[in-house]
Amino acid sequence: MGHLILSESVTTAVLDRWVRSFAALVADNKDHLTELDAAIGDADHGSNMDRGMTAAVAALDEARPASAGALLSKVGMTLVSTVGGASGPLFGTLFLRMGSSLGDTGTVAATDLAAALRAGLGGVVDRGKASAGDKTMYDALAPAVDALDEALAADVPLAAALDAARVAAEAGRDATTPMLARKGRASYLGERSVGHQDPGATTVALLLEAATRAFQP
Amino acid sequence: MKKLINDPNDVVADALLGIEAAHPDLRVDHHHKIIYRGDSPKKDKVGIISGGGSGHEPLHGGFVGLGMLDAACAGEIFTSPVPDQMQAATKLVDGGAGVLHVVKNYTGDVMNFEMAAELAAAETGARVVSVVTDDDVAVQDSTWTAGRRGVGVTVLLEKIAGAAAEQGRDLDQVADVARKVNANGRSMGVALTSCTVPAAGKPTFELGETEMELGVGIHGEPGRERLPLASASEIAELLVEPILSDLPFTKGDPVIAFVNGLGGTPLIELYVMFNEVNKILSGHGVTVARSLVGSYITSLDMAGASVTLLKVDDELLSLWDAPVNTAALRWGI
Numbered sequence: 001m002g003h004l005i006l007s008e009s010v011t012t013a014v015l016d017r018w019v020r021s022f023a024a025l026v027a028d029n030k031d032h033l034t035e036l037d038a039a040i041g042d043a044d045h046g047s048n049m050d051r052g053m054t055a056a057v058a059a060l061d062e063a064r065p066a067s068a069g070a071l072l073s074k075v076g077m078t079l080v081s082t083v084g085g086a087s088g089p090l091f092g093t094l095f096l097r098m099g100s101s102l103g104d105t106g107t108v109a110a111t112d113l114a115a116a117l118r119a120g121l122g123g124v125v126d127r128g129k130a131s132a133g134d135k136t137m138y139d140a141l142a143p144a145v146d147a148l149d150e151a152l153a154a155d156v157p158l159a160a161a162l163d164a165a166r167v168a169a170e171a172g173r174d175a176t177t178p179m180l181a182r183k184g185r186a187s188y189l190g191e192r193s194v195g196h197q198d199p200g201a202t203t204v205a206l207l208l209e210a211a212t213r214a215f216q217p
Numbered sequence: 218m219k220k221l222i223n224d225p226n227d228v229v230a231d232a233l234l235g236i237e238a239a240h241p242d243l244r245v246d247h248h249h250k251i252i253y254r255g256d257s258p259k260k261d262k263v264g265i266i267s268g269g270g271s272g273h274e275p276l277h278g279g280f281v282g283l284g285m286l287d288a289a290c291a292g293e294i295f296t297s298p299v300p301d302q303m304q305a306a307t308k309l310v311d312g313g314a315g316v317l318h319v320v321k322n323y324t325g326d327v328m329n330f331e332m333a334a335e336l337a338a339a340e341t342g343a344r345v346v347s348v349v350t351d352d353d354v355a356v357q358d359s360t361w362t363a364g365r366r367g368v369g370v371t372v373l374l375e376k377i378a379g380a381a382a383e384q385g386r387d388l389d390q391v392a393d394v395a396r397k398v399n400a401n402g403r404s405m406g407v408a409l410t411s412c413t414v415p416a417a418g419k420p421t422f423e424l425g426e427t428e429m430e431l432g433v434g435i436h437g438e439p440g441r442e443r444l445p446l447a448s449a450s451e452i453a454e455l456l457v458e459p460i461l462s463d464l465p466f467t468k469g470d471p472v473i474a475f476v477n478g479l480g481g482t483p484l485i486e487l488y489v490m491f492n493e494v495n496k497i498l499s500g501h502g503v504t505v506a507r508s509l510v511g512s513y514i515t516s517l518d519m520a521g522a523s524v525t526l527l528k529v530d531d532e533l534l535s536l537w538d539a540p541v542n543t544a545a546l547r548w549g550i
Contacts, residue, residue: 034417042295042436043414043421051293080332084270084296085325089332127328184324185438187362188355192439 008158009107012068014214016060019075022210023053029206036199040186045087045199052083052091068108072116073099086184087200090128090137097123110158114148117165121145128183135179135186135193137200140172144208162215166208173201218418220518225415229271229291236278240544243281249305250298252278253288257310263382263391264288264310267319267375268303269326270295272414273435276372276514279545285379286319286543294414294517295436297325303333307343315344315388317395319375321367322351323436346388348395350374352404352525354463355432355441366434369477369525370402372513373537376546380539394536398527403460406523407452408433408440410481412516431455435479435516449486453493456524461501466528468502473527473537478512481520487511490522498526507537513545 026033026049033046056078065071076095080088101119102108108116121141130136147168151161174197181193222228229250236252237245244255258264267277268290277289287310292298307316316337320330327349334345350367378395386394408430411420414437421437424430429452432441447455466472476491478484491510498505506529514523529537540549 038417038421042438043417044293044296047416048293048296081299081301084292084299084329086297086323086328088297088299088325089328128324182362184363185434185436188366188434189439190357190362 009109010113010158010215011107012064012066012071015068015071015108016064018211018214019060019071020057021214022207023057025206025210026050026053026203029202033199033202036197036202039196040181040189040193041199042185044085045203048083048085048087049091049203052079052088055082067102067104067106069099069102069104071099072096072102075099086128087203090124090200091203093123093127094120094141110152110161113158114145114152117145117148130183133179134183135176135181135198135201136183137198137204139176139179139198140169140201140204143172144169144204159212159215159217162208162211166205166212169205169208173197173205176201218413218415220413220415222415225418228415229293232271232274233291236544243544246305246309249302250291251288251302251306251309252281252291253306253309254281254283257287258312259287260312261314262312262385263314263388264307264312264316265319265375265379265382265391266290266303266306266310266316267371268292268298268306269321269323270297270436272412272517273515275545277375280372280375280379280543282541282543283550284383284539284541284543285375285546294416297323297329300329300333300336303330304336304340307333307337307345308341311341311343315346317378317382317388317391318345318347319371319378319395320347320349321371322349322364323366324363344388346392348374348378348392348399350399352399352402353434354403354405354459355434368406368435369404369475369514369523370399370527372477372509373402373473373475373525373527374398376541377533377536379541380536383539394532398533401464401529401533402525402527403463404523404525405456405460406433406435406440406479406521407431407456408479408516408519408521409446410520412437412480412519414517429521433516433521435514437516437519449489450493453490453497453524457494457497457526460524460526461503464528466501466503466526469504470528471504471506471534472498473507473509473529474498474505475509475513475525475527477514477523477525479519479521479523480512480515481518482512482522484511487522490524494524506534
């Protein structure tokens with residue numbers, strides 16, 4: 001069975017579905033994300049991410065890039081150019097690094113996808129300088145990347161491995177609530193940031209939820 | 218929500234059309250949402266650009282013109298502009314002497330300007346130096362926060378660095394003057410009401426009739442502490458004392474004293490505040506060399522004020538007094 005799993009791969013069309021599914025989830029949760037941001041930020045995370053993902057889907061509609069890398073890079077460039085705030089460079093860099101990690105292949109092996117997500121996490125750290133426990137998107141993304149690696153190493157099929165990553169992202173998201181913010185605008189609140197769920201971590205959980213929907217065989 | 222708008226999504230674009238119509242000396246790139254001087258680029262003059270989320274008007278677009286900024290990039294309301302905008306603005310104003318980026322210390326602004334400087338250098342080889350303002354004493358400056366926010370000092374810095382660039386100083390000298398302003402300026406603000414972001418349609422935070430929020434920023438983000446509403450004299454004390462002790466400002470120091478409205482406070486109240494600030498400064502032997510009173514860095518319709526003190530020497534004072542001709546600041550012309 002191990003050999004079958006190793007050869008498991010997805011096509012650019014699946015990545016396209018992932019991006020669209022993420023855009024739809026962001027749109028559905030736009031008000032919720034903005035409310036979370038109003039508590040500890042500046043009440044624009046939902047509308048900014050929605051604007052960016054709507055533009056990303058429009059860019060893919062215009063011309064779907066042939067390779068996996070080009071597709072995710074296009075999403076990243078669109079986010080950098082349309083979102084603004086900290087979310088634009090951070091989510092933009094996440095997609096750009098995933099794109100350059102995948103390169104110009106048309107089909108992506110499960111382990112390549114995991115490596116791409118890890119490269120994306122590295123980009124988020126380079127840009128935002130966050131580490132574990134700072135109450136940021138890192139706290140949902142890092143456990144998801146680890147969970148995906150672990151599951152694939154244990155020969156879990158990709159769809160189930162991504163579901164494990166989703167569960168880890170959601171647990172990471174929930175764990176941000178009691179944290180004291182140390183990065184971004186929320187850090188200005190000090191103790192008053194405690195008790196609120198981080199909006200960026202919430203969006204990361206949506207990204208993994210979109211993956212479990214899009215990568216179903 | 219009661220606002221003079223057409224559609225909440227069009228506020229920034231519609232306002233840029235208004236700025237273009239009202240100020241024939243300015244040009245507007247509507248695609249990139251950039252306000253720039255009609256005579257850009259000025260050959261051999263250091264270009265100065267700034268930008269940030271919209272909703273802080275007249276900052277930054279109102280400060281574009283002779284003796285101040287060459288271009289301002291407008292983001293969505295309270296959201297940093299994107300790198301493409303600063304990259305395009307850098308290109309528009311680069312007359313060969315390089316470009317100074319004035320960035321307020323907010324995570325998003327810093328990241329987007331950083332990416333823009335990288336892109337501009339890669340595209341045209343433009344020389345870019347960034348100066349980040351971080352003058353808000355309400356924020357504890359530590360490795361455990363994003364650092365102090367850039368607020369009122371940004372206005373004074375744009376004026377003074379703009380004058381230095383107009384005199385023909387080179388990029389490093391203009392950046393040095395800008396850093397000197399930031400190093401010698403401190404601010405603190407208070408909100409009496411929340412602001413309402415048009416797209417959100419309701420106040421960003423709740424503040425009771427008898428409460429005030431001390432140590433607010435300029436985006437409706439909550440401040441340092443919530444206190445019972447007090448008199449102008451007591452509020453001035455709460456704002457000025459932490460500023461004085463922070464730098465510190467001492468007896469005999471000349472300062473530019475800037476009392477700023479946050480958007481929803483009438484000028485008459487700002488003068489009431491200025492009187493109180495002036496009394497406190499006199500009590501400490503701090504001399505008000507110049508003053509600025511008005512709403513120059515705002516938070517939409519938030520009621521409240523901020524105080525900024527800048528310790529000055531002869532160099533900074535003469536740059537402050539130099540001619541300026543912008544939509545929002547104009548003298549010596």
